[in-house]
Amino acid sequence: MAIQATGRKRPLAVMTGITGNFGFAAGCLLRALRRHNPGLDADILIYTDGRLPEQDQHVLRNLGAELLPFTPLEADFQEKYLKIFSPMSLAILEGFRLLAGYRTVIWLDVDTAVQDDISELAAFGPLGMALEDPHFTEAGTSTPASINVTQNLPGLDPDEANLNSGVVVFQDALPNPAGLYNQCLEWLARHAGFVKYIDQAALNMLAQDLRRRDASLIDLVPHDRFNAHPRNPAARHAAIVHAFGAYKLWDDGLTRCCFPEWDRDYRRWLAEGGSPWNGRVDNAEFLEGGAFFMLNRMYAAMASAQETLETLQVKLERERGLRRKLEEIMRKHG
Numbered sequence: 001m002a003i004q005a006t007g008r009k010r011p012l013a014v015m016t017g018i019t020g021n022f023g024f025a026a027g028c029l030l031r032a033l034r035r036h037n038p039g040l041d042a043d044i045l046i047y048t049d050g051r052l053p054e055q056d057q058h059v060l061r062n063l064g065a066e067l068l069p070f071t072p073l074e075a076d077f078q079e080k081y082l083k084i085f086s087p088m089s090l091a092i093l094e095g096f097r098l099l100a101g102y103r104t105v106i107w108l109d110v111d112t113a114v115q116d117d118i119s120e121l122a123a124f125g126p127l128g129m130a131l132e133d134p135h136f137t138e139a140g141t142s143t144p145a146s147i148n149v150t151q152n153l154p155g156l157d158p159d160e161a162n163l164n165s166g167v168v169v170f171q172d173a174l175p176n177p178a179g180l181y182n183q184c185l186e187w188l189a190r191h192a193g194f195v196k197y198i199d200q201a202a203l204n205m206l207a208q209d210l211r212r213r214d215a216s217l218i219d220l221v222p223h224d225r226f227n228a229h230p231r232n233p234a235a236r237h238a239a240i241v242h243a244f245g246a247y248k249l250w251d252d253g254l255t256r257c258c259f260p261e262w263d264r265d266y267r268r269w270l271a272e273g274g275s276p277w278n279g280r281v282d283n284a285e286f287l288e289g290g291a292f293f294m295l296n297r298m299y300a301a302m303a304s305a306q307e308t309l310e311t312l313q314v315k316l317e318r319e320r321g322l323r324r325k326l327e328e329i330m331r332k333h334g
Contacts, residue, residue: 009172012042012122013102016110017070017091020051023060024274025110025250028265030063032114036239040119042106045098047091059274070094073185075192078150089199090188095170096181102172108240109166111248112227113262116239121169121226128169129207130223132162135232136245145208148201150194155187156205163207165200166242167227174217180206230255250277253286263287 014033018026026046033044046060047070057067072087095105104122108114121128134142146158174180184202188195195201210217221227228238235241247255249262256263270276281287286297 010043010102011104012040013045013098013105014040014042014108015045015047015091015095015098015105016108017047017088018052018110019049019086019088020053021275021278022110023052023056024266024269024277026065027056027059027063027269027274028249028262029108029110029112029114030060030065031265031268032261033108033118034064036114036116037118043102047088047094049088053275055273056275059269059272062272073188075189077192077195077198081196081198085197087198089165089197090202092165092168092199093181093184093202095168096174096177096184099170099172099174099177104172105170107165107168107170109242109244111243112166113241113243113249113259114239115237115241115261118226118239120239121167121221124169124219124221125171126173126217126219127171127207127210128219128221129163129165129203130167130221130227132164133223133227133229133232133242136229145204148195148197148204149191150196153191153194153201153205155209156201157208160204160208163200163204164223164227164242164244165197165203166244167221167240168203169219169221180210183209230258247282251279251281253281253283255283257286 016026016029030044030046033040044063044065045068046065047068050069052060052067060067070088070091072090077087092107095107098105104125106118106121132143134140137143143162144158145156145160145162146152147162149156149158152158170177184206187205188198188202192198207218224232224234225238226240227242228235228240229245230241230243230247232238241259243249243255249256249259250266
């Protein structure tokens with residue numbers, strides 16, 4: 001059983017959550033996790049909405065996953081945010097309940113890519129979270145916790161640095177995990193209409209509360225190593241890359257080319273009969289060839305831009321010449 005109320009606790013569970021159309025993402029994540037962590041003594045738990053195709057279920061179970069049903073909290077969340085951020089994200093809070101049967105639980109968002117050994121993560125806690133990677137923003141600065149809500153809410157300091165919920169470590173040293181689980185759900189139910197990123201808002205609220213109680217309860221996971229955004233140069237060698245934001249590994253060809261290991265796992269998933277990503281793929285032309293093909297396209301785009309710039313410079317110089325002639329005529333007849 002995934003949750004053991006009595007008896008000896010298992011050492012580790014790694015968990016994620018998906019809707020029925022994201023089996024491929026869980027499959028790629030799980031395959032990479034197993035490849036880079038062959039000795040990891042962990043149960044792999046995937047929470048689903050009950051709509052996962054049977055063939056996808058079969059492939060995931062063959063990869064060693066246990067599939068668990070999850071029913072999200074029913075609350076008055078704004079529809080426009082639910083269309084972008086599924087309430088399935090609240091499966092992350094099951095990490096608190098799983099501590100009844102595990103010493104450590106690690107949550108990985110399904111848009112993460114494992115590239116190395118992650119066993120060090122189990123040492124963070126009692127609640128381990130990473131600051132949002134500042135490379136995500138164009139300015140290269142961290143965002144405040146206010147990003148998660150539409151207005152200031154009780155219990156959440158909007159000016160504190162935002163903690164990203166893509167990689168979270170739960171340890172059974174947390175005080176009253178069941179109570180923390182309820183605290184998050186009750187806060188969300190009370191403020192649902194003013195929350196954008198529902199899981200991240202609740203966890204930032206909780207982390208701030210725990211820090212006020214006892215600062216040692218919160219442990220900062222290094223984002224460069226375990227929660228690096230693709231824009232971060234460290235993402236090339238990070239143990240975990242987290243493609244949060246608009247561009248995912250599956251819906252942007254250019255991003256996928258930057259992480260060919262994920263692309264290979266996706267192709268293996270398809271070869272095993274798994275369902276494909278059925279949405280739009282931006283920059284799909286970059287998937288048509290290898291690395292040199294991508295470079296050729298980039299050089300062609302640069303050459304075209306340079307040619308356009310040179311044409312504009314010629315036109316600009318011609319217009320400057322005409323203007324000088326006009327100004328000279330005006331001076332003579334002024």
